[in-house]
Amino acid sequence: MRTDLPGERHEWLDDDAGPVVRPYTLTGGRVRSCADGFDLVAYVLAKPNPDLAAYPELHPEHRLLVELAGRGTPVVELAADLDLAVGVVRVLLGDLLSRGLVAVQQPPRATYLPDNDILKAVVDGLRAL
Amino acid sequence: MDSVRYDADRRGRRVPIALKILIAGGFGAGKTTLVSALSEVRPLQTEEILTGAGVDTDDISGVETKSTTTVAMDFGRITINDDLQLYLFGTPGQDRFWFLWDELAFGALGAVVLADTRRLADCFPSIDYFEQRGVPFVVGVNCFDGSQRFSLEAVRQALDLDPDVPMVLCDARDRQSGKSVLISLVEHVARQRGEAVSAV
């Protein structure tokens, strides 16, 4: 799926940057998605018992996403599990969202959440690890 | 833990609250090491895609011909309980990947800035970044072998840190040490909200 473009150079490409890729082949070149705003730790929840056969246009990666999101899984874990870049996963999630196959739960804004109970639970939990 | 709120979707499935913590610091300061030491899962990596500098992403017509590259981000997970998970993100070290930081920092609980006393200045940009955006942070002074021991007070002065920013000596390879850095961060966040979670 990934293809190196050995001929192309950019001044900001060097050893610190990863390989040059065409990661958006899977998305048909789409880089924008209605899932763009989703946080790395937003939970994706698949619709229970989705009828994927009704959507022949979906890629195997879409189907895997629905499967992985059955229990509710954050965007970043989906990307790691599928070994796909986060940006690609967001585009695929947008496709699933627009078909009603997944729902996304954004995390609470840390500016007003978590409250003190949560912070205390985190400290206690870390101490107990 | 029943006092901890959780969200449930319409079908009643419980979704844990996921809190983001950033692990920042200069090149080679121990970010990946700390995330790995703390994570309950194998150290994970994910990638974010960069398109060429200044690419107008609204114009997707020519996107397939544009070269892109990916930046790896380390991340790790700590499950506190059924309702609470911490996600640790190592920030990319290179300055030019800073726009990724905005995404990482958005909604983050706080950050750990790892300082390597052999190259203290390397963590200035991280400190500036979190100060400017009002993201609570603590400084973990990573004790590398063979590095000269400085007093924390000397490091604080060199970093020109606010007196209320906690500083902790740490060894990024050591889980217990990493845990205490995270605890001092969460306590700092709580203090900033005027609600101490423990009597320190």
Ligand SMILES: Nc1nc2c(ncn2[C@@H]2O[C@H](COP(=O)(O)OP(=O)(O)OP(=O)(O)O)[C@@H](O)[C@H]2O)c(=O)[nH]1
């Ligand atoms: N002695 C000692 N060595 C450490 C410590 N933390 C990290 N190291 C070592 O320092 C080297 C660099 O650590 P990394 O975790 O890769 O640093 P990093 O911040 O992720 O580096 P970049 O991602 O390249 O910016 C590794 O060889 C680690 O084993 C520490 O606390 N003490």
Ligand SMILES: [Mg+2]
């Ligand atoms: Mg690293």
